[in-house]
Amino acid sequence: MALPINIAKFEHLKASGDLPSPKGVALAIIRLIQDESSAIGELARVIKTDPAFVGRLIKAANGLVGYNRRAIASVQEALLVLGLPAVRTLALGFSLLSSYREGSCKAFDYDRFWTGCLVQGLAMQAITQRTRVAAAEEVFCLGLLARVGELALATLYSVEYDKVLKRTLEFRDISLVTLEQQAFALNHRELGAAMLADWGLPRVFHEPAYFAEAPEEAGYSEGSREYVITRSLGMAAYVADVCLAEERERPNLMARLFAIGAEVGFDRATVNEVCDGVVQEWQAWGSLLELETRVVPSFEELATKGEELAAGLKAEAPPVKEDAAAGAPLPVGDEIGAFDADSASSRAMRVLIVDDDASMRAFVRKILEAVGHQVIEAPDGRSGMEMALEFQPHLMIVDWIMPGISGIELTRALRQTKIGRGVYILIMTSLEADERLIEAFENGVDDFMSKPINPRVLAARLRAGQRVIRLQQELDRDREEIRRFAAELAVSNRRLQEVALTDALTGFPNRRYAIERVQQEWQVSSRNRRPLSAMVIDVDMFKMYNDSHGHDIGDAVLKQVAGAVKGALRAQDVVARTGGDEFLVICPDTGLDAALACAERVRFAVENAPLLLEGRLLSSSVSIGVATRDNVMKEPDSLIKRADQALYLAKSKGRNCVMTAQASRPGPVVPP
Numbered sequence: 120m121a122l123p124i125n126i127a128k129f130e131h132l133k134a135s136g137d138l139p140s141p142k143g144v145a146l147a148i149i150r151l152i153q154d155e156s157s158a159i160g161e162l163a164r165v166i167k168t169d170p171a172f173v174g175r176l177i178k179a180a181n182g183l184v185g186y187n188r189r190a191i192a193s194v195q196e197a198l199l200v201l202g203l204p205a206v207r208t209l210a211l212g213f214s215l216l217s218s219y220r221e222g223s224c225k226a227f228d229y230d231r232f233w234t235g236c237l238v239q240g241l242a243m244q245a246i247t248q249r250t251r252v253a254a255a256e257e258v259f260c261l262g263l264l265a266r267v268g269e270l271a272l273a274t275l276y277s278v279e280y281d282k283v284l285k286r287t288l289e290f291r292d293i294s295l296v297t298l299e300q301q302a303f304a305l306n307h308r309e310l311g312a313a314m315l316a317d318w319g320l321p322r323v324f325h326e327p328a329y330f331a332e333a334p335e336e337a338g339y340s341e342g343s344r345e346y347v348i349t350r351s352l353g354m355a356a357y358v359a360d361v362c363l364a365e366e367r368e369r370p371n372l373m374a375r376l377f378a379i380g381a382e383v384g385f386d387r388a389t390v391n392e393v394c395d396g397v398v399q400e401w402q403a404w405g406s407l408l409e410l411e412t413r414v415v416p417s418f419e420e421l422a423t424k425g426e427e428l429a430a431g432l433k434a435e436a437p438p439v440k441e442d443a444a445a446g447a448p449l450p451v452g453d454e455i456g457a458f459d460a461d462s463a464s465s466r467a468m469r470v471l472i473v474d475d476d477a478s479m480r481a482f483v484r485k486i487l488e489a490v491g492h493q494v495i496e497a498p499d500g501r502s503g504m505e506m507a508l509e510f511q512p513h514l515m516i517v518d519w520i521m522p523g524i525s526g527i528e529l530t531r532a533l534r535q536t537k538i539g540r541g542v543y544i545l546i547m548t549s550l551e552a553d554e555r556l557i558e559a560f561e562n563g564v565d566d567f568m569s570k571p572i573n574p575r576v577l578a579a580r581l582r583a584g585q586r587v588i589r590l591q592q593e594l595d596r597d598r599e600e601i602r603r604f605a606a607e608l609a610v611s612n613r614r615l616q617e618v619a620l621t622d623a624l625t626g627f628p629n630r631r632y633a634i635e636r637v638q639q640e641w642q643v644s645s646r647n648r649r650p651l652s653a654m655v656i657d658v659d660m661f662k663m664y665n666d667s668h669g670h671d672i673g674d675a676v677l678k679q680v681a682g683a684v685k686g687a688l689r690a691q692d693v694v695a696r697t698g699g700d701e702f703l704v705i706c707p708d709t710g711l712d713a714a715l716a717c718a719e720r721v722r723f724a725v726e727n728a729p730l731l732l733e734g735r736l737l738s739s740s741v742s743i744g745v746a747t748r749d750n751v752m753k754e755p756d757s758l759i760k761r762a763d764q765a766l767y768l769a770k771s772k773g774r775n776c777v778m779t780a781q782a783s784r785p786g787p788v789v790p791p
């Protein structure tokens with residue numbers, strides 16, 4: 120399958136720089152792994168600069184070696200157990216998870232999204248450990264990132280996606296994909312698959328990620344590797360749904376879980392065992408990644424309860440949590456209130472004081488609170504880092520000399536993070552040597568203050584800081600405005616492009632699209648030396664419908680025929696309306712026999728799908744010309760011409776039939 124998203128469209132989105140992407144150390148790791156000349160030792164050294172990633176990597180490696188084996192404790196060992204492709208995708212997955220923990224799309228629940236992705240990744244790994252269709256360490260990240268298209272849309276179009284998500288609640292019978300398509304002329308399935316492909320995930324992974332939500336569209340043969348991976352992804356997503364569902368809802372979801380499990384070849388006991396293991400892992404990973412998890416009873420217990428409920432044996436209602444929002448994570452900063460530069464309380468800033476001296480913290484706090492600022496305190500550099508990332512202060516007052524991490528080290532570490540980059544940092548020092556101050560500024564400090572602290576000087580420096588913060592916020596707002604404008608423009612351009620390539624009556628791609636697509640498929644066929652076929656379909660005696668019943672009925676017949684044609688084609692076939700009553704079907708990777716069989720299915724489907732008109736059935740039929748690329752053909756046009764000749768034959772044979780103008784079966788493709 121060629122990627123469903125138009126490559127040019129995707130490249131355009133990528134070029135905007137707004138698509139979620141790995142950052143910092145993760146990016147360095149990915150680049151090193153891609154560079155074949157780099158040594159494992161160098162990779163281990165880079166990994167060690169990110170203690171959080173070290174912990175996650177070692178946990179992932181231990182998850183694979185099993186409990187009866189010696190635990191992995193070093194980065195080097197973890198690299199050997201996991202292998203470089205898995206390390207690469209782990210770096211990618213964890214980097215996205217850390218960088219996109221929050222965002223500005225209001226209706227997108229970032230915490231719920233990520234913890235659901237974590238369950239999906241763990242479930243994918245547990246399922247694959249049994250099915251063995253792929254390396255379990257690699258599918259963890261496939262599960263973790265399978266829904267990245269949703270995150271991407273929330274990141275690219277935060278305001279518009281907020282509206283789309285709200286509309287899904289309003290119009291429950293319209294799918295999210297449809298609403299996304301209407302709003303952005305693209306959807307999370309195609310965007311997610313394109314991103315996975317772009318990050319180098321092999322086709323056997325990114326293609327199932329596209330089909331996981333609608334596996335029947337894929338047309339994979341049962342039991343094939345792609346089939347099992349697609350169904351496993353579907354099951355893993357459903358396990359996440361069960362884990363995140365309300366307590367009282369879970370038992371009702373069990374019957375469907377077993378049905379999905381059966382598609383991967385699991386009986387009830389295996390499904391329960393897999394899912395119990397996933398929940399255990401979820402708790403352990405949840406605390407490591409600081410993601411909220413939930414308590415889930417054993418799956419056998421849930422299944423029994425589900426059966427009792429279904430059989431109506433359970434008289435009393437299950438306990439309902441009083442507080443519907445219980446367990447929901449508290450929005451960051453909510454307790455302390457957001458800083459709004461335009462409101463009356465615009466002078467109030469969120470300030471974090473980091474100092475190991477409690478009396479100094481109390482002294483500074485008093486000065487700050489007296490002028491209305493909201494204050495939080497941290498007693499050392501490590502907790503200062505954690506609180507800065509969690510509470511996102513506007514300004515930090517940091518002591519230079521502290522045991523453990525110094526104020527300068529804290530500043531340097533913060534400046535490496537997205538959140539910490541924008542914080543205004545004021546360092547308190549009793550060392551005023553020029554060299555030391557230069558060092559402070561070079562490490563990212565914005566201003567300094569000499570000890571002992573003079574309250575009036577502190578107030579003056581805060582005002583200066585406030586002015587910079589305000590300007591920064593204005594700049595951010597302008598930037599956001601420009602970004603939103605660019606995003607709107609991109610959406611309307613894409614819509615225009617789609618309109619230009621779509622036939623309004625049938626919703627099929629039009630002739631222009633068909634010409635481009637034939638060229639593309641011709642190149643793919645040359646590259647892969649795979650067959651390529653085309654069929655030209657023409658409605659029989661179509662003029663007669665217009666003449667006898669009017670143009671509107673003619674249109675209705677065309678739509679009816681289009682529906683029947685589409686329904687009879689396979690997922691990989693591409694159909695376009697190329698003329699009044701003429702359609703072109705491109706059949707990638709298809710030889711003459713398969714194309715003739717497919718055309719016969721189409722002919723039969725049209726013949727057997729009459730239009731119901733005022734109580735009467737109006738039947739129609741089509742003639743079809745089929746051609747397959749052979750080595751005499753030098754360009755795509757010759758393939759279409761041959762199909763046209765075959766169509767002419769079909770018409771002259773009396774219509775409602777399939778013909779080919781090729782005397783013999785074309786041999787393998789030999790590109791010119």
Ligand SMILES: Nc1nc2c(ncn2[C@@H]2O[C@H](COP(=O)(O)OP(=O)(O)OP(=O)(O)O)[C@@H](O)[C@H]2O)c(=O)[nH]1
Nearest residue numbers: 657658659660661662663665670673674699700770
């Ligand atoms: N209702 C309707 N008619 C259209 C449309 N586009 C083209 N047509 C008509 O479709 C008819 C096409 O007829 P032809 O393909 O030439 O001939 P035919 O009647 O189908 O006969 P055969 O192809 O020989 O079986 C013409 O009368 C066009 O005017 C359209 O969008 N809607």
